[in-house]
Amino acid sequence: xxxxxxxxxxxxxxxxxxxxxxxxxxxxxxxFPIYWLYATSLRAPQDVYxxxxxxxxxxxxxxxxxxxxxDVAGMLLNTAIVAVLSALGQLLIGLxxxxxxxxxxxxxxxPLYLLFVGTWLVPFQATMLPNYALLGQLGLLETLAGVIxxxxxxxxxxxxxxxxLMSFPKELLDAAxxxxxxxxxxxxxxxVPTLRPVLAALGILLAITAWNEYFWPAMxxxxxxxxxxLGLRSFMGTxxxxxxxxxxxxxxxxxxxxxxxxxxxxxxVNAFVRSGLK
Amino acid sequence: xxxxxxxACAASALALTMLTAACGAGVGSTAPGDGQAAPVSKxxxxxxxxxxxxxxxxxxxxxxxxxxxxxxxLIGAFHKAxxxxxxxxxxxxxxxxxxxxxxxxxxxSQMSVGKPPDVVQLGFxxxxxxxxxxxxxxxxxxxxxxxxxxxxxGAKYPFAERARTLGDWNGKTYGVPFVFSTPMLYxxxxxxxxxxxxxxxxxxxxxEVAEAAKAIKEKTGxxxxxxxxxxxxAKDWCFQALVRSNGGRVISEDRTKLTFAEPQVTEVVTAxxxxxxxxxxxxxxxxxxxxxxxxxxxxxxxxxxALQGTxxxxxxxxxxxxxxxxxxxxxxxxxxxxxxxxxxxxAKEPAKQRAAWExxxxxxxxxxxTTIATKIGYLPLRTGLVDDPAALKPWADANPxxxxxxxxxxxxxxxxxxxxxxxxxxxxxxxxxxxxxxxQGADPASTLTAKQGELAKLLPGGRG
Numbered sequence: 001x002x003x004x005x006x007x008x009x010x011x012x013x014x015x016x017x018x019x020x021x022x023x024x025x026x027x028x029x030x031x032f033p034i035y036w037l038y039a040t041s042l043r044a045p046q047d048v049y050x051x052x053x054x055x056x057x058x059x060x061x062x063x064x065x066x067x068x069x070x071d072v073a074g075m076l077l078n079t080a081i082v083a084v085l086s087a088l089g090q091l092l093i094g095l096x097x098x099x100x101x102x103x104x105x106x107x108x109x110x111p112l113y114l115l116f117v118g119t120w121l122v123p124f125q126a127t128m129l130p131n132y133a134l135l136g137q138l139g140l141l142e143t144l145a146g147v148i149x150x151x152x153x154x155x156x157x158x159x160x161x162x163x164x165l166m167s168f169p170k171e172l173l174d175a176a177x178x179x180x181x182x183x184x185x186x187x188x189x190x191x192v193p194t195l196r197p198v199l200a201a202l203g204i205l206l207a208i209t210a211w212n213e214y215f216w217p218a219m220x221x222x223x224x225x226x227x228x229x230l231g232l233r234s235f236m237g238t239x240x241x242x243x244x245x246x247x248x249x250x251x252x253x254x255x256x257x258x259x260x261x262x263x264x265x266x267x268x269v270n271a272f273v274r275s276g277l278k
Numbered sequence: 279x280x281x282x283x284x285x286a287c288a289a290s291a292l293a294l295t296m297l298t299a300a301c302g303a304g305v306g307s308t309a310p311g312d313g314q315a316a317p318v319s320k321x322x323x324x325x326x327x328x329x330x331x332x333x334x335x336x337x338x339x340x341x342x343x344x345x346x347x348x349x350x351x352l353i354g355a356f357h358k359a360x361x362x363x364x365x366x367x368x369x370x371x372x373x374x375x376x377x378x379x380x381x382x383x384x385x386x387s388q389m390s391v392g393k394p395p396d397v398v399q400l401g402f403x404x405x406x407x408x409x410x411x412x413x414x415x416x417x418x419x420x421x422x423x424x425x426x427x428x429x430x431x432g433a434k435y436p437f438a439e440r441a442r443t444l445g446d447w448n449g450k451t452y453g454v455p456f457v458f459s460t461p462m463l464y465x466x467x468x469x470x471x472x473x474x475x476x477x478x479x480x481x482x483x484x485x486e487v488a489e490a491a492k493a494i495k496e497k498t499g500x501x502x503x504x505x506x507x508x509x510x511x512a513k514d515w516c517f518q519a520l521v522r523s524n525g526g527r528v529i530s531e532d533r534t535k536l537t538f539a540e541p542q543v544t545e546v547v548t549a550x551x552x553x554x555x556x557x558x559x560x561x562x563x564x565x566x567x568x569x570x571x572x573x574x575x576x577x578x579x580x581x582x583x584a585l586q587g588t589x590x591x592x593x594x595x596x597x598x599x600x601x602x603x604x605x606x607x608x609x610x611x612x613x614x615x616x617x618x619x620x621x622x623x624x625a626k627e628p629a630k631q632r633a634a635w636e637x638x639x640x641x642x643x644x645x646x647x648t649t650i651a652t653k654i655g656y657l658p659l660r661t662g663l664v665d666d667p668a669a670l671k672p673w674a675d676a677n678p679x680x681x682x683x684x685x686x687x688x689x690x691x692x693x694x695x696x697x698x699x700x701x702x703x704x705x706x707x708x709x710x711x712x713x714x715x716x717x718q719g720a721d722p723a724s725t726l727t728a729k730q731g732e733l734a735k736l737l738p739g740g741r742g
Binding site: 222 | 335337340341342343345346366367368369370371372373375376377378384387390391393568569572573584585587588591592594595596
């Protein structure tokens with residue numbers, strides 16, 4: 001037994017090493033497209049089609065070109081506004097709805113909740129035209145408000161927050177009620193402080209989703225490229241793609257998300273784990 | 279819970295089906311037209327001081343840089359000339375990488391909410407659908423045939439003869455051709471020299487192209503020639519040119535019968551397949567081939583002249599770009615077709631219709647073509663401009679690739695659009711069959727015959 005142990009250990013080490021090498025390779029595979037994006041954006045304009053792994057000489061011309069052709073800073077600001085307002089709105093509505101579904105009993109509660117779940121099954125493309133027509137009637141086409149408002153109610157938010165609130169100790173709510181707190185007071189002084197990690201995680205997830213949104217802004221904003229994802233498309237067209245500034249803009253569009261990830265890594269991983277998404 | 283959930287799912291699925299069915303029953307479901315629509319009443323001239331605002335939708339506004347800037351400049355100049363007409367410019371809505379592919383769906387969704395743009399730039403492949411299903415307004419009725427013809431004649435330089443009728447349907451002008459390109463054989467002079475070929479004598483027939491391509495492949499190790507007309511992504515405009523060059527057609531002249539399985543067409547597909555099998559043509563996608571050529575890794579490419587700027591930029595100082603007319607088949611003249619777009623009017627109110635016509639007249643004027651050619655590089659359809667030292671002569675002299683392109687303009691044939699509401703399925707289905715034969719080795723004759731039988735059912739009335 002003693003003789004076999006080291007062999008087993010060696011096998012274990014080899015297996016572990018093999019696993020790590022495999023993971024490392026898979027990691028490289030995932031990172032490579034992002035590396036290629038930045039490599040292409042840093043090539044000189046005449047080298048944009050080169051296939052060398054290390055771009056040389058380095059050049060910022062593509063970034064200058066992108067900034068000259070599009071108001072990249074304005075686009076980033078607009079996208080940030082859309083992402084933040086959309087995430088905050090979804091959090092607020094999600095919180096109120098989830099609180100109602102979890103902490104209260106009212107007629108037709110279950111069917112109403114299932115209706116909410118049901119809306120998750122309807123793809124965005126099916127509701128796109130009615131939403132577009134409604135925005136047209138409200139005069140909100142071509143505005144950032146038109147991009148934000150239809151996204152304000154997120155089933156994911158309601159679902160996730162309700163699940164968390166269901167596991168929330170009822171005794172705490174009862175105790176607060178006996179203390180004479182109003183439902184509104186309980187929500188903000190008892191529920192929200194306890195849910196803070198979940199709200200933070202969900203908020204980040206929703207903001208990243210809104211930041212990356214492309215389809216809906218492309219419908220609403222026909223007369224401008226106000227958000228960065230639309231700015232990206234403006235370098236593609238019938239006469240071929242302008243890869244340098246396209247990659248430069250894409251590189252800039254990724255930076256805020258990377259920064260968010262760097263500072264709030266734990267929350268983001270948490271968000272993905274909690275939502276069951278990958 | 280479970281039964282309830284599954285009921286909810288089923289109900290949602292049903293609701294979804296109804297919703298999507300409702301979306302499908304949009305503008306396109308109107309009765310198939312035959313171009314004999316009731317005449318539209320004439321739009322009166324605008325009164326002095328009458329203010330009108332119109333919307334102009336063009337895919338050129340989807341592209342940053344020279345395209346958007348030039349068009350904004352033109353709209354600005356139009357405002358100066360017509361201070362009472364306000365033009366709001368917009369790109370097609372949609373999420374395709376190439377905004378030019380969103381034009382029809384964009385127009386349909388705006389029509390579904392009752393607000394079509396007043397002037398729209400649409401491709402020639404959509405002509406039948408644009409006229410018969412989307413009901414573009416006949417300009418001959420709107421402003422009078424003589425006025426339309428006078429615009430083609432121009433102040434000084436008329437439209438190229440063959441370009442004048444490209445937006446016509448049943449003898450009436452619906453669209454004024456605006457921008458377009460023809461297929462050209464671009465080549466890498468440096469690779470030609472390395473392979474012992476003479477860049478001053480580029481191949482003029484497909485047999486010569488195949489031979490030169492093989493020489494390049496053998497002597498330089500780089501790929502030989504790519505024909506960007508043989509995939510679904512390329513659409514069918516220059517495939518039609520290849521077919522016409524061999525005396526065939528993809529659809530009968532009366533547009534009632536698909537003819538892309540006829541021997542003249544299968545010969546073309548077989549010749550192209552042979553180039554792939556022999557290694558003369560790389561088995562690549564459109565995007566890969568365009569980029570390989572721009573990088574200098576491909577000897578020749580048959581490509582739209584619209585991509586010339588991309589190639590010139592890729593070549594830079596590294597290699598020299600050459601251009602020649604589209605090659606033909608042995609003993610037969612090459613017949614180029616055109617890709618591109620025309621301007622159509624969808625305005626509902628008479629004042630907007632008249633303002634729309636004013637915009638079209640301006641955008642197709644000598645002044646506008648001079649701006650468009652010099653700043654974007656599109657072909658000036660008023661070809662006489664290139665001989666005028668005060669207009670485009672200096673630009674034409676500095677552009678060595680222009681001559682073969684302009685020569686092709688004189689003998690080109692129109693890109694024929696497929697008929698009926700299923701025109702895109704027919705076009706794409708045909709190109710899928712071509713692609714599977716050329717690049718995946720399927721038997722050309724049987725593949726094209728099977729596909730033709732299948733697609734014939736999609737013609738209006740299911741005619742074979």
